[in-house]
Amino acid sequence: MPKKTAGAAAKPTSKSGAKPAEDGAVAARPRRERRSVRREAALTAAFRIAEQEGAAGLSMRRVAQELSVDVTALYRVFRDKDELLLALCERVIESELAELGDVPDDEPWQDTLRRIAATIWESQLRFPAITVLTFARITGGPAERRMVELLVDAFARSGLPRDRVVLFYRAFVDSVLGLCAHSAVLGSLDPEVREKDDTTWSRVYAHLPETDHPATRAHIAELTAVTQKSIYDTAVEALLTATERAAAGEGAGGAG
């Protein structure tokens, strides 16, 4: 196992690396800019690879090759692959925020959440590989923080008490991300495996003896016809309705 030397995480370079926070060093800028450009280039290259060759094709060597650079040079910019993945995730959230635009003050919180859910779904469709690779990870970056703020604010507008706000907020985001990841896995599998899974329904389940699996057999047509998006929408609406009902109940009955 390529064990990461956690002890070295208190990296000796961190002391000098922490310094650029002071804005006085104007002359230090050009270097930073160059490195930043490399970082951007690496990310866009990684995006293109992930889009075209799927999650399996997104390797450090492949990204470096796309930049006509040695692999190890990439490790000067990203400490490890995980950092690159989180940066990609951060970028996806940025694009989602851009597509989302501003949230009008008078927009109902349900509509805000519907728009967010739709936007996340679309970016999952665009970059399934990145969705599946960064599923359930936390970047801690500014874009993610902004997205969290939008979501928590929307749920807070429902009027629920704080503990219920975070409960429904987490149920919402975790479900949304889980469903997107589910769909993304299906969309980013090797074509061969993908076909295998896809046709499993019709191959296996269509030929079940009626005696053993009557319910499945009775719904086989609908099972093969249902779409991922309709499933997603159903789950999202269920969570919104549950939040609405909880808000109505708490608002009528209890404390603020």
Place this chain on the structure above:
Amino acid sequence: MPKKTAGAAAKPTSKSGAKPAEDGAVAARPRRERRSVRREAALTAAFRIAEQEGAAGLSMRRVAQELSVDVTALYRVFRDKDELLLALCERVIESELAELGDVPDDEPWQDTLRRIAATIWESQLRFPAITVLTFARITGGPAERRMVELLVDAFARSGLPRDRVVLFYRAFVDSVLGLCAHSAVLGSLDPEVREKDDTTWSRVYAHLPETDHPATRAHIAELTAVTQKSIYDTAVEALLTATERAAAGEGAGGAG
């Protein structure tokens, strides 16, 4: 990429391999038994490895080593790693079915679904590595078929029309599996990364300037306190309630 020769999937040995279905060949049994035993042993070994060393530690070589056998011998039993993973997934579903027991005829469909959701959650807790590895895959095996039958039957008992049955059924299973996978990822990460992600909330989000992220800041205590299980239960109940309401609506207003 180690491309799989899909053409060879129509393997020439399949003709002779299909024969053992005939029970007349009694002498051929010992061979099958030996192989079956090896298969079982490999699966239990894989389970132990997955449980103790996580998803990253579960490799073909590692399983073979656990059996004191060369790696390539494993490839006589499992065509590739994917087949081993699907077999593991099947086994997990089997254990879930066993823990689930029989479904009483008079059990309300909501309770059936609650019991299933609880069982899936528990097995996710036990084997997070396998959950994350087989997330969103279809085994097509008997255990999975039985589980599908139980779920579809439960939703059918709600009285919804067939297309709505499969819609809510899929929304339910996909959400449940997605949420379990979400939690399993958190539970099966490298301890180092896991801690990084875990503490991100308190590290990053606790120090946000109030002006930029007021809603997040206002809910920081609740955000760090909420548990994965309570999130899971909230989502499950939301989906059940949505199904109930849909059933009530359809039953009162519309077609049968």
Place this chain on the structure above:
DNA sequence: AAGAAATGACAACACCGTTGACAACAGTGT
């Protein structure tokens, strides 16, 4: 110009999934 810092490239390590060629063994038909 001298020194320090950043950056890139080469080689290498320890893994991974997978395949092909070959040897040992079981049981079968002659």
Place this chain on the structure above:
DNA sequence: ACACTGTTGTCAACGGTGTTGTCATTTCTT
């Protein structure tokens, strides 16, 4: 007893992965 066949296991190897150490080169600071 013999060759034949099918199963199971071992050895070596291929191409791939993430990652590190070492060294040279460029770039910036002083």
